[in-house]
Amino acid sequence: MRIAVYSGSFNPLHIGHLAIMKHLTYDDGFDMVYLIVSPKNPLKQGISADTGWARYHAARRAVKRHPELQVWVDDIELMMPPPQYTIRTLDALRQREPKNEFTLVIGADNLENIHRWRDFQRILCEYGVAVYPRKGFDIGAIKKQLQEESLASSSAHVLDYQNHNGMNNLNDHLRSAYKIDLLDAPLVEISSTEIREGFSEGKDMSEWLM
Numbered sequence: 472m473r474i475a476v477y478s479g480s481f482n483p484l485h486i487g488h489l490a491i492m493k494h495l496t497y498d499d500g501f502d503m504v505y506l507i508v509s510p511k512n513p514l515k516q517g518i519s520a521d522t523g524w525a526r527y528h529a530a531r532r533a534v535k536r537h538p539e540l541q542v543w544v545d546d547i548e549l550m551m552p553p554p555q556y557t558i559r560t561l562d563a564l565r566q567r568e569p570k571n572e573f574t575l576v577i578g579a580d581n582l583e584n585i586h587r588w589r590d591f592q593r594i595l596c597e598y599g600v601a602v603y604p605r606k607g608f609d610i611g612a613i614k615k616q617l618q619e620e621s622l623a624s625s626s627a628h629v630l631d632y633q634n635h636n637g638m639n640n641l642n643d644h645l646r647s648a649y650k651i652d653l654l655d656a657p658l659v660e661i662s663s664t665e666i667r668e669g670f671s672e673g674k675d676m677s678e679w680l681m
Contacts, residue, residue: 473500475601476564477576478507478548478557480518482526484533484681485666487659491603494656495576496541499601504542504576505564506530513554514587523549533681556589561598574652575600579608582651585617592649595621599650604658614651621649 475495481488495501508530510523531544547563548555557575564573575598577585582602585591594600595617604610661679669676 472502472571474571474573475501475504475576476573478509481530482663485679487661489681490657506544509548558590573598579605579610583613595649601652601654603654603656617649
């Protein structure tokens with residue numbers, strides 16, 4: 472099966488997340504979405520790992536309210552020791568389910584900062600990413616820049632390989648191009664941070680919740 476791995480803090484899940492999950496299963500051809508509740512993003516502050524299980528159970532309740540979704544709320548990162556690097560999660564999923572094909576789902580903001588991620592080259596080459604739009608980010612330009620980097624890196628690698636090994640098995644070394652799929656998903660201008668801020672100000676944010 473083709474599995475979309477959608478990881479995040481989800482504090483809380485909102486209609487933007489819902490729109491993306493619907494798009495992944497209805498329009499982009501994935502068989503299932505694995506919603507991975509992350510206890511702590513190594514690159515972000517402000518979300519405590521201690522709330523991980525509470526967010527996981529809240530996500531399960533939210534998904535149950537939408538039985539039409541092909542979504543599984545997964546606790547795999549909650550069971551892993553910190554830091555919860557995405558590459559470790561993807562490798563653990565592949566080890567657990569070797570017959571499935573996993574693709575990481577991220578926003579354009581994360582794609583722009585993918586160089587900060589642990590083993591980001593492996594993520595882009597071995598698993599690939601499906602990228603949804605975010606306000607203020609030129610998703611096409613970001614992809615083009617990464618592809619140019621990938622091409623330059625692959626070309627250097629091929630030249631080095633040819634110098635040492637000739638042409639044998641050259642095709643195996645040409646398969647390392649970054650796999651970046653841009654999703655034509657709707658752009659919803661709401662974030663979990665804005666919802667939490669609204670709640671703290673006593674506002675009714677229920678219309679934005681999933």
